[in-house]
Amino acid sequence: MNKLFSVIIVYKDTHKYISESIESVINQNFSLDKVEIILVNDKSSDNSKEIADFYQERYPNMIKSVESLGIGISAGKNTGLSYATGKYVNFLDSDDLLQSEVFSSVKNFFEKNSECKLAAIPMVMFENNRDPHMLNKKFTYSRIIDIRDEPQSIQLSTASAFINRDAISENFNESISIGEDTFFLTNLICETGSYGIVADTYYLYRKRIDNSSALQNTYENDEYYTRFFDIVIKGLYKKYRESDYSDYVENVIGYNLQWPLRKQNYPSTIDKEVIDDFYSSALKILMTFKTLEPIKNMKYISYHQKEYLLRLYNEVHGKKYRLLTFENDIILLNGDSKVDSISKLTVLPIMIEYVDESLVLIFRMASKFRNEDIEKINFYATYKGKKIKPSIKKDRVTKLLGHTVKYYWDFIFKIPQDKIEGNSNFIFYGSYNGVTKKIGLFKKDITREISRKTKLEYSKKILKVIKKNPEKNIERNIEKESIIAPKKIFEKKQTEKEPFIRRVLSKIKRIVIK
Structure with a gap:
């Protein structure tokens, strides 16, 4: 009987998990004679191969245990494809699971959408993290997604996808072992401009407690900053830059780049020159995106990291930042848009203590004002009607992969103890170009x-x-x-x-x- 689903599981030293993965396929609420499992050994050094062989012996009409014809995850997936006979192919990771209704839900979806070549299901984490996957937002209901209409709805995992075997015209790129799914799926989806999503089932993605999975260690691997960047990021960018699907591909690129960029410091295991080359090249690509949206869609970089990237993008595209006064306020403009203003600013009191016969007050500021703006604005406070100038120092910083993009400023005021009165108001101000504005004090009644x-x-x-x-x-x-x-x-x-x-x-x- 012809198989409907081929599940390819490439494994390497996952003896702790592979049985559970295989069982999640065997225990589907679905006819097993329509399913095959292809277990591909990628040079395991533990007893994973013995486990795979055991299942082949137990289910000879359903399970094949084979050796990879090459080295690495991509070669393993290509080996599995060469054995696959099912109409739809899935690449289940050897430490993950399928929910019991997956095959039934996916089959029903394809029957209703026969023209669809690829369908994805949501991913739910388990073990060390039970959150939904960060790309699950698109799974509001089952449908076909046109990537020109929803360029932010990206799909990057073949593990949570089911692909019509006849739609696969190119194999996985065996020169990369990081991001092979991103490259493979983006090219495949851009061939048709659409793909399906099945919202009523899910894939179980294991976040290991010991952080030992390949994905969890990706950004400590120099391949990410070299081959992955050159082949996947640059390759997709150049191929689709002028196509109808450029917005979708830019979202794919932005999503992938945010993970290394969000790191505060250089990975200690990678040469600084390699990181610097990656950083400058990554920024160059981001700055030539057609719109700001892929940068805005970066959900996993910090607020100030994103503000920095948006500012760079605007400046590259002719929208200069200007510090000026307007309607009795001090404002920062980007083009014609207000970025921040002193009237909306608040500072956080982080210390009010007596030190050496003086009351020391320290306030911390984090705003959209640039570092150079802070140095131009005159900050001071009044107490008992007298002006007090603070000393200003840079506190902690926000970085993008080791490059400083934002300072947090501390304003330090000292008032001699004999000048203190219990009911005198302490007021914080900012002044620039003849305009003075009161600054809010976050949460505390300072007086x-x-x-x-x-x-x-x-x-x-x-x-x-x-x-x-x-x-x-x-x-x-x-x-x-x-x-x-x-x-x-x-x-x-x-x-x-x-x-x-x-x-x-x-x-x-x-x-x-x-």
Whole structure:
């Protein structure tokens, strides 16, 4: 009887998982005489081959155990294809699983969409991570996707795809062992301009607890930055740049490039020159995309990494960034679009503490303003009506593969202890080109926090005086101990909420204050 499905499983040293993968096919709610499994050994050094041979002996009419005719995952998949007799081919990874209704759902889909050459199913992670796969958003309902209408709906895995055998005109590229699916599927999908999605079943993708899978270690492999980039990224870019499917291919490229670019530092196992060449070439390709959308669709780089790429793209395409004043505000424009403004800015208080007789306040800023903009704007605060200039330093940075793209700025204010008053307002400002604007303080009431910290600081000093004079209920002349407490700091003893301060005040009969 002719087979409907050929499941090709290429394995290498996966003896812990391969039985479970095979069983997930055998246990389908589907007629097994319409299914074949081709187990391809890619030079395993463990007992995976013995497991494969065992299943062949147990299911001789269903399972073939064969040796790869080459080296690497691509050669293994091509070997499997040479044995496949089914109408539809799937490349199940040797540590993953198929949900029990996969074959039934895929068969029903192809019967309703006979012209479709490829159908994909959603991927759900398991073991170390139970999240849906990041490309599952397109699986809202089963349908045919026209990639010209939905260029962001990319499909990159042959493991979660079922392909009409007759539609495969070219084998996997055996010169690459990373991204072979991306290259193979993108070319295949671009031949027809469409593919199907089946939303009512799913593929189980194992995220190993020990992070030992090939995919989980991809970006520590220099092949990614050399052969994969040259053959897959550059190859697809050049081939489809002027085609009707360029938007789809640019989304494929953007998705693949975001993973190495999101790394803060260079992989220590790879030569810096290789990484630098990759970085400059990757940026060059991204900057020549037809639209911004593939960069906007990068969901797994940080906010500031994406802002940097978008800014570069806009500048390359003639939309310059300008810092200017407008309608009593300080704004950053990109072309005619507002990027950020001082009026919308907030800073985060990360420290309010006494250090060496001074109150130190540190605020951190992360905004869309460029590093050079921060250096042009005059930042200061007012306290008791007097202007205080901060010292400004660069704190941590955001990087793209070791290249700094954004600084986080710390603004450090110091106020001498004898200048502190409990009810004086602390206000943060930014000023540029004659315009001054108040800056929001994120979450905290700074004036109240200054008062609280000051009470604590004085209470600690008072407690030291008390410990030197253990007699009870005697008057304390705090001035003689060189502690000058501003009047409004301690005048409401009975309503004090801070337990430590309340305890200290309860020990004092009278405080001499100025």
